Amino acid sequence: MRAVDNDGKMTQVTDQTDARLLRRIMAGDEEAFAHVYRQKHPAIYRFALHMSGNAAVAEDVTQEVFMALIREPGRFDPAKGTLGGFLFGIARNHLRKRWERDRRLVPFTGDSEEMDDLISSSAASRNGNGHGPVASARDEFSSLETIGRVRQAISTLPGNYREVVVLCELEEMSYEEAASALGCPVGTVRSRLHRARAILVEKLCESRAARHAPAVDE
């Protein structure tokens, strides 16, 4: 297996099982911890971000998850699931605690500034590869619009539906991996995902219909 660290340096990681990495972390191996962090933290951060809708909360949750790994690495039992599932479980518990403590969290809807940045960076790359500027800009905007609508639809899902969508659709986990992370049976994941996708289809159809409806001027 190959991994690229933050400096772009290629490091060879051979047969690093979760249990072996955990043993090395418990023995104080800094490189093993850095490897686990590099490998696992983006998914944990994105999960916390999509579930909380708040980047600061996502940062805190990510930090708390890996703090737990530093302080109590022995809590992870390879017989009960993967390290990723274990870390997602911790993230989920922290998010729940936060929800109970602070119910003022708002869904993550993105902002116009971010959209502007994306459009300008896309335009810059477009100029470099010679595509027609007008058509590409239209496609790009349409794509960003779609992303915005999907994000909005996901953010309004009930929590237990949202987490299966985030894990199975955005993080591309299998039903089994998601079930391990959520601590529930595979059948529950499957049925929740089915229901969540049905809701998303409805929401996206509604939003598309609203977009195409003629504006009424008074």
Place this chain on the structure above:
Amino acid sequence: MDCAQFEGIVHEIDRPGTEGFAFREAALAHAESCSRCARLMTQVESLDLGLRAFASHEAERQAPAHVGNELMEEFRRTKAAASRRRFRSQVVALATAAAVLLALGVSLRHRLMTGPSPAPARDLAGNHPSPAAPAGSAEPATTAARPDSEDSLTADNLASESADATAFVPLPYADDPSAADGGAVVRVVLSRPALASLGLPVTDMGATDRIPADIIVSEDGAPQAIRLVSQSSLDD
């Protein structure tokens, strides 16, 4: 395949390893013949495209660098603290071992300087062991002599006291008969029930009464035999 079955699997026909994926061809064939299911399939495909675009857009998101740096600092701090704890526990273990060795050395030196004690007056024969008694019930008397001090009872003063004391009785769990010849004698004060449990002839059982007694202790500190001492000799 009917419409209900189609709706049951339509969301996973592109997910390998699922039931929907297994019936993909049948689902596609059904969608070709049913306009309602064909529309649903188009909506699901549209959702998939949207989700993929969203996932791809979010794929580069990760926690800011300061989070990783702080975690690495914490990891180093925790590692250093664990090393300090390990070092402290090793020092404590070494200090304990040194203290035990020192105590043994002092005890041995004292024994060599005082020489072996003659056998105390005793009658080890003809006494029957009784059920094991709790050794912890012995309470050293404040006036009792310690075997490793200047006031240790020797054969001489034991002999002088023999008139006021019964014969030594081996304890039920005594495992070192030779200790009776060379063991140290410790004076303790025991309750009557404790004495009775050691097999001594104690009458008029009063739980609160305290009886002085001499115990022969072997080199390893295990009690080997016991005798009663009259209260008057203790008062003297």
